[in-house]
Amino acid sequence: xxxxxxxxxxxxxxxxxxxxxxxxxxxxxxxxxxxxxxxxxxxxxxxxxxxxxxxxxxxxxxxxxxxxxxxxxxxxxxxxxxxxxxxxxxxxxxxxxxxxxxxxxxxxxxxxxxxxxxxxxxxxxxxxxxxxxxxxxxxxxxxxxxxxxxxxxxxxxxxxxxxxxxxxxxxxxxxxxxxxx
Numbered sequence: 001x002x003x004x005x006x007x008x009x010x011x012x013x014x015x016x017x018x019x020x021x022x023x024x025x026x027x028x029x030x031x032x033x034x035x036x037x038x039x040x041x042x043x044x045x046x047x048x049x050x051x052x053x054x055x056x057x058x059x060x061x062x063x064x065x066x067x068x069x070x071x072x073x074x075x076x077x078x079x080x081x082x083x084x085x086x087x088x089x090x091x092x093x094x095x096x097x098x099x100x101x102x103x104x105x106x107x108x109x110x111x112x113x114x115x116x117x118x119x120x121x122x123x124x125x126x127x128x129x130x131x132x133x134x135x136x137x138x139x140x141x142x143x144x145x146x147x148x149x150x151x152x153x154x155x156x157x158x159x160x161x162x163x164x165x166x167x168x169x170x171x172x173x174x175x176x177x178x179x180x181x
Contacts (some may be wrong), residue, residue: 002117003118004106004115008119009125012025012122018042018044019043020042022133022135022136023040023107023133024040024137026140027119027138028138029141032107032150035106036104036106037102037103038102039101040100040101042098042100043091044089044091044100050154064112070102073102073104074104077104078113080107082105085102085104123148124176125136127150127169128164128169131162134151135150139180140180146180148176153172163177
């Protein structure tokens, strides 16, 4: 993948396949360092699978024997001198405290740092395709932040207006394209 936003979308879609009802995506830019965290409340992974999840030959897919989402995200971070971590708790062993958190840091000044890409379209795609998902998105840069929370949107709009309504998506797009305040 040539844009970090596509990695984020891939990992978020994996969260949804893992039965996540809540998803948190945060991008925090501090100086040259960008930290991306994607956390969900999905079923989680057993410790053995979680330890190997960033290996391209570890996948739950039945159509092919490789999974490239996490390995490419990890490689993208590490090639800039950044870091990658994955922490997961399985639903069976952790009760209510289950899910997966993926965190990667990137040196945005490094020559090999991939561009963030179209993060607005990534967030809109997640809302449009999963209108009942509780999504919390945070973008913080230079101490300023932009936050979008679909639970808060639902509270304002009421039950009669779905989040994948074209007018709601148009508003969300305009809001997400504004600068952090």
